Amino acid sequence: MPEPSVVRPVGQPPLRELSREQLARYFTTTWETYETLFRGVTDSAESYCARVHPFRLPLVFYLAHTASFYVQKLKLVGLVNGSGMPELDERMEQGVSPEHPDELAELTDWPDPETAWSYRKQVRDIVLRVIENIPLPTTVEPQSPVRALLMGIEHENIHLHTSIPLIRMLPARLKEAPPGWPTTVNERTIPPTERGHGDYAYCRGGLVRFGDTRTEADRFQWDNEWGRREAEVSPFMVAPHPVTNRQFLEFVEDGGYHNPGLWTTHGASLFLSEVSRGHPNSWFRADDGSYRYHGIFDNIDMPWDWPVEVSRHEAVAYANWAGQSLISEEQFHALLNHEFGGVERVADRIDEFNVGLRHGSPRPVRGRGADSDGGAVDFVGNVALWLKDDFTPLDGESFRPDPLYPDFSEPWFGAETGLLAGASYAARGHMADVGVMRDFMQNHMDQLAGILLTRPTS
Numbered sequence: 001m002p003e004p005s006v007v008r009p010v011g012q013p014p015l016r017e018l019s020r021e022q023l024a025r026y027f028t029t030t031w032e033t034y035e036t037l038f039r040g041v042t043d044s045a046e047s048y049c050a051r052v053h054p055f056r057l058p059l060v061f062y063l064a065h066t067a068s069f070y071v072q073k074l075k076l077v078g079l080v081n082g083s084g085m086p087e088l089d090e091r092m093e094q095g096v097s098p099e100h101p102d103e104l105a106e107l108t109d110w111p112d113p114e115t116a117w118s119y120r121k122q123v124r125d126i127v128l129r130v131i132e133n134i135p136l137p138t139t140v141e142p143q144s145p146v147r148a149l150l151m152g153i154e155h156e157n158i159h160l161h162t163s164i165p166l167i168r169m170l171p172a173r174l175k176e177a178p179p180g181w182p183t184t185v186n187e188r189t190i191p192p193t194e195r196g197h198g199d200y201a202y203c204r205g206g207l208v209r210f211g212d213t214r215t216e217a218d219r220f221q222w223d224n225e226w227g228r229r230e231a232e233v234s235p236f237m238v239a240p241h242p243v244t245n246r247q248f249l250e251f252v253e254d255g256g257y258h259n260p261g262l263w264t265t266h267g268a269s270l271f272l273s274e275v276s277r278g279h280p281n282s283w284f285r286a287d288d289g290s291y292r293y294h295g296i297f298d299n300i301d302m303p304w305d306w307p308v309e310v311s312r313h314e315a316v317a318y319a320n321w322a323g324q325s326l327i328s329e330e331q332f333h334a335l336l337n338h339e340f341g342g343v344e345r346v347a348d349r350i351d352e353f354n355v356g357l358r359h360g361s362p363r364p365v366r367g368r369g370a371d372s373d374g375g376a377v378d379f380v381g382n383v384a385l386w387l388k389d390d391f392t393p394l395d396g397e398s399f400r401p402d403p404l405y406p407d408f409s410e411p412w413f414g415a416e417t418g419l420l421a422g423a424s425y426a427a428r429g430h431m432a433d434v435g436v437m438r439d440f441m442q443n444h445m446d447q448l449a450g451i452l453l454t455r456p457t458s
């Protein structure tokens with residue numbers, strides 16, 4: 001077996017004039033990156049078949065699920081009949097999103113990790129055979145067979161992102177960084193907010209137009225990204241960087257987790273009673289009472305200068321405590337225009353940022369501001385950002401679900417789910433399409449996502 005590795009570049013290949021080789025490479029690098037992450041977990045029932053988060057299924061589900069998803073979508077477009085392991089095709093096809101953790105308690109009959117790995121091997125061979133024979137159209141229509149394949153790839157990129165917060169909560173004895181996995185950042189700095197350069201930056205706002213920046217034929221997009229929005233954004237002030245672990249500690253020490261008035265998101269009381277440990281799940285308390293950090297594979301001293309990674313409940317509670325607001329989707333686009341000149345320009349510069357697993361962790365927030373040659377705000381890469389907005393489709397009332405995946409977005413619209421922008425250090429493929437990808441997640445889920453505060457200009 002070849003050495004597993006995490007492979008750059010991070011982006012999707014352009015869909016116009018997509019070659020079979022590009023498609024095969026994009027599939028293979030995504031598949032291997034996902035498997036590399038899971039190879040860091042010990043193959044045992046203890047690590048794979050127990051739940052590590054009250055609202056999430058055991059890891060073995062996520063290992064097999066992304067393979068099952070390929071089978072499901074390729075079946076829908078008539079390219080395959082199944083994997084030859086029908087019980088896994090069916091069982092691993094769809095996750096469970098419970099209203100309460102008790103609903104998951106009876107789901108205990110999981111396959112062992114060896115079975116999931118052999119299932120993956122079988123599906124990988126099937127997908128590679130499909131790629132050898134699939135017709136490659138010059139444009140990719142919503143129901144094109146090749147789009148089912150691209151959906152499988154982007155779905156796996158999403159699950160890479162959501163599996164990391166689970167794996168990092170496993171006890172250290174059940175995991176070890178696998179060969180090829182990027183290393184944790186060692187550099188430490190003093191953030192501008194602690195050096196007297198922490199002033200909020202002015203953003204002029206103005207007219208923003210977003211959505212449909214590229215046609216469906218050019219890029220893969222999820223259905224909640226179809227459509228277009230236009231808005232006039234008032235000028236606003238924005239923090240120079242996402243909230244750091246150090247800044248979040250003030251909220252923790254001020255009793256933020258014990259002040260119910262701050263927890264205003266839908267379902268926050270259930271989060272506080274069933275999930276929360278009184279600090280972010282990326283932190284833990286050492287025997288001496290100090291806070292340390294759960295890296296994906298290694299526990300380290302607290303990186304106080306990294307952006308904090310939190311759930312949406314925690315992001316909103318922190319903003320309430322600070323008396324400020326999370327950045328809105330429209331403000332995010334105004335900031336993209338202000339700092340970069342728009343979505344296309346940030347795409348051209350994506351390799352400057354901590355995305356695509358260049359590193360195996362966040363890194364210190366940048367020392368931008370008075371002493372920097374970049375923009376005034378450090379907000380691309382490192383962590384995604386929880387937006388102020390509840391999750392809604394870009395095209396509002398005229399939303400039509402994707403015929404290939406009708407329940408991708410629609411069941412999640414509303415106050416239980418938050419919208420994310422930007423891109424985290426683990427964002428690959430469409431997940432790294434800053435300003436285009438509209439990721440979303442239930443309020444109680446851990447994410448590689450942080451907090452960027454804004455306030456009015458006066």
Ligand SMILES: [Fe+2]
Binds near residue numbers: 065069095155
């Ligand atoms: Fe999924």
